[in-house]
Amino acid sequence: MSRKPASIEHCPIARVTELLGDHWALMILREAFLGTVHFGQFETHLGIARNILSGRLKRLVDAGLLDRVPCPDDRRVHEYRLSPSGRALHPVLIALAQWSQRWLGDACEALQIVERSSGEAVRPVVVQAADGRTLDLREIAMVPGPDAAPEMAERYRMAMRASKRASSKGAGGDG
Numbered sequence: 001m002s003r004k005p006a007s008i009e010h011c012p013i014a015r016v017t018e019l020l021g022d023h024w025a026l027m028i029l030r031e032a033f034l035g036t037v038h039f040g041q042f043e044t045h046l047g048i049a050r051n052i053l054s055g056r057l058k059r060l061v062d063a064g065l066l067d068r069v070p071c072p073d074d075r076r077v078h079e080y081r082l083s084p085s086g087r088a089l090h091p092v093l094i095a096l097a098q099w100s101q102r103w104l105g106d107a108c109e110a111l112q113i114v115e116r117s118s119g120e121a122v123r124p125v126v127v128q129a130a131d132g133r134t135l136d137l138r139e140i141a142m143v144p145g146p147d148a149a150p151e152m153a154e155r156y157r158m159a160m161r162a163s164k165r166a167s168s169k170g171a172g173g174d175g
Contacts, residue, residue: 010149019063024048024056026096029082029089032066037079065089095125138167 020026024046031045043053057080060066065086071077094113101109113122126134141160144153 010147010152019059019065022056024052025060026093028053028056028060029065029086030093032080032082032086033090033093037081038071038077039080042080060086091125094122098124138163 020029027046027048028042031042034045036042036045039053039057042048042057043050046053048056057066057068061068061080064083066080067083068078068080071079097111097113101111114120115122127140129135129139141163142156143160144156148156
């Protein structure tokens with residue numbers, strides 16, 4: 001088996017993409033958020049082949065996103081329930097749905113995301129500063145953390161320098 005480049009091994013975006021990168025993983029998680037727990041329910045709701053579903057469920061359980069637990073009514077049957085780390089993905093799925101509705105022409109609004117108690121639409125998922133201000137892409141940066149691989153740390157630093165140069169050109173009035 002070939003070793004992955006450090007730029008992938010040490011990148012949180014690459015790691016989560018490897019885990020959730022195929023559409024079935026995200027659709028299984030969507031179903032789990034909708035309350036689907038039984039293998040047959042996932043199979044029916046998604047129209048997925050049994051062997052593919054079995055493999056994806058195993059991968060999501062192994063990754064700690066789903067828990068495989070005995071069914072309370074029949075201990076021979078298992079249920080797939082969102083684990084704490086799986087539940088923590090809800091802002092990601094909401095952000096993806098909101099992005100899709102805005103940018104992929106999903107104007108039909110087949111899905112609305114609302115607050116359960118009031119029925120009011122939720123605000124778009126955004127990146128916020130520590131004080132609660134919404135930040136746009138020009139106001140954030142990816143910087144190397146203490147565990148960054150050297151080549152990725154350098155890429156982050158290069159991106160930061162390029163961003164600063166672009167900002168100074170725009171602010172200086174020569175662009």
